[in-house]
Amino acid sequence: MAEDLPEEETYDVVVVGAGPPGEVLAGRVAEAGLRVALVENELVGGECSYWACMPSKALLRPVAALTEAREVAGAREAVTGALDARAVFARRDGFTSHWQDDGQVRWVDSAGITLVRGRGRLAGPRRVAVETPEGGSRVLTALHAVAVCTGSRAVVPDLPGVADARPWTSRDATSGREAPGRLAVVGGGVVGVEMATAWQALGSSVTLLVRGDGLLPKMEPFAGEIVAAALKDAGVEIRTGTSVAEVRRAGGDGGAVALVLDGGERLEADQVLFATGRAPRTDDLGLETVGLEPGSWLAVDDSCRVTAVGDGWLYAVGDANHRALLTHQGKYQARIAGDVIAARARGEGRLDTRPWGAHVATADSEAVPQVVFTVPEIASVGLTAAEAERQGRRTRVVDYDMGQVAGASLFADGYRGRARLVVDEDRGHLVGATFVGPGVAELLQSATVAVVGEVPMARLCHAVPSYPTISEVWLWLLEAYRGGGGSPAH
Known part of the structure; x- marks a missing residue:
């Protein structure tokens, strides 16, 4: 009525x-x-505050801090144990306001x-x-x-048995309170590699199953390669070229999960996380x-x-x-x-x-910045070299070993990382940048300003980085671009 x-x-x-x-x-x-x-x-x-950005980074920050301490002589000797998972979860809960x-x-x-x-x-x-x-x-x-x-x-693929297996999605992975003994992570994108990083450090034995031939396929190839090497060093097993055909959970909630892979191989885990995209x-x-x-x-x-x-x-x-x-x-x-x-x-x-x-x-189309909070971090903005080529741009790509930068070697003993600039030669300015290494997230805004501002490469050479900081990588990238030489240590 x-x-x-x-x-x-x-x-x-x-x-x-x-x-x-x-x-x-x-x-x-x-x-x-x-x-x-x-x-x-x-x-x-929303999602970011309670099930994505904030809780995931709260889980990942202790991993990075512990790793960085172990990579500096003097601090290394003071680190005597593993992460305190209970304290990590409590800190994470604080950043989510306990889901209130x-x-x-x-x-x-x-x-x-x-x-x-x-x-x-x-x-x-x-x-x-x-x-x-x-x-x-x-x-x-x-x-x-x-x-x-x-x-x-989060998208969970429609596989035989998947509903009864009660898999984790990104929400479960960021709000979990106990590390599964064996965790299978399906997907080699950002969520997959970040959660593999976090849960391996929190005590899980992690197997990362990737359908393609590498991690983080939308980024510069070296980014996925460096992160893959670090994950393997941490104990993560990475299987590329692998798809899941079926999922079964034995018994009740506490039963093991059996994943049947393409080709018939069977993999058992205590929990499986599907990090296979968004809808x-x-x-x-x-x-x-x-x-x-x-x-x-x-x-x-x-x-x-x-x-x-x-x-x-x-x-x-x-x-x-x-x-x-x-x-x-x-x-x-x-x-x-x-x-x-x-x-x-x-x-x-x-x-x-x-x-x-x-x-x-x-x-949205010219200068999207992104940080992947793995160990080491990845920071990127704008176009990759491959994207620029697909757009038909005439570009020059400049790479530099970040371990050769004085500030990086001070940041961590045996610092491993790489930086890349993608320069549009016709327009004379930066259209993309990628940094991989410990502590690189804070380099990203300077690259974003350079891309958005379309700062001429000749003018960027006048932006002097402080010595000795990791940001001095900008100097050596620009020197490489202009064809100069010199020793990074002086």
Whole structure:
């Protein structure tokens, strides 16, 4: 009956999904004076805060710290034991706020954003129906924009026996409280290598199963090779060219997992982690009510507007648009999209849509930075050499052994690492950089600034790195580029 229908609530903007992109976008438009509703059916703060970035790096940091101590004479002698797994888990739990979102909710309230708990679904143009935890319903209408910020989920392949085997996904791997005796990790991407690094150090005997012929196939080949060597040194068994055909768990929860590999070989483990990719969280989002395919990635323009929906009211920000599945890129997109929504709400006719303009997310295609927190770390931004070649660019690639840098040799005895610059010779500036080695994550922002700023190579030579730091690798890369010589130690 008509009287049973929920009353519609009107906002300027409705954001579905309160992970980092959703929070940033909601905050951005709220700062612009718009009324915002933020819809979330799990924890405010999303995947990154509770099951991805923060807990995974909290697990990995003690591994790196212990390894770095063992690689410096004097400190090495003071290290007398293995990681204290209980202390590592306790520290990890602190960084996830013990899976409570009270602090995030307080921020939402302080920003003047209306938090709506429940599962939100599109219900036609500019409308979001919310099923509340209490079993009720609310309908939110957006005057200006609806933004889908629902993220992505781990994909578990549809293999015989996999459902009954109850495998780990990335969520289980980052929130686990006890190291399995034998852990099989399926997948050689970022999640696979990071979790292999963490759980090997926490006490598991890890076997890494990789379908391709190497690790981290989207990065420079030497990055995967160096990390593979380090994982093997740590005790991880790596099997490349291997696929899983079937998974079976014996008995109850405590039974062993049997993985049948292509070719019929059988591998037993106490737990298996599938790190085999991501899918969009759009399958139960009501996309069909606005003419879109349920469960699909949402194609957007550079302002993050969904291109297949008319009138420009629907946006997709973060993983859901498949542009760059990284938290920091999702937050970057949220800042861009938030400014676009606010400008259009104010009736501004002309937006700055030039490359690198205020209203386009140019960095998604030109300068995506990423750190892989393995031991050693990998830090990269922009194009790999292979990507630049596929784009038809005339490039020059410059490599350098980071162990030859004075600051690196001070950082760790026997420092092992490598750096690469990819230079567009026609345009005269950097389009890609990759660093592999202990402590390289903090080199990445300088490379990102160089790529985004399109700093001429001749000008970069005037950016003098402090001696003796690892960042002095920039000097020797630039010297190699200009054809100079000299000893890295002087």
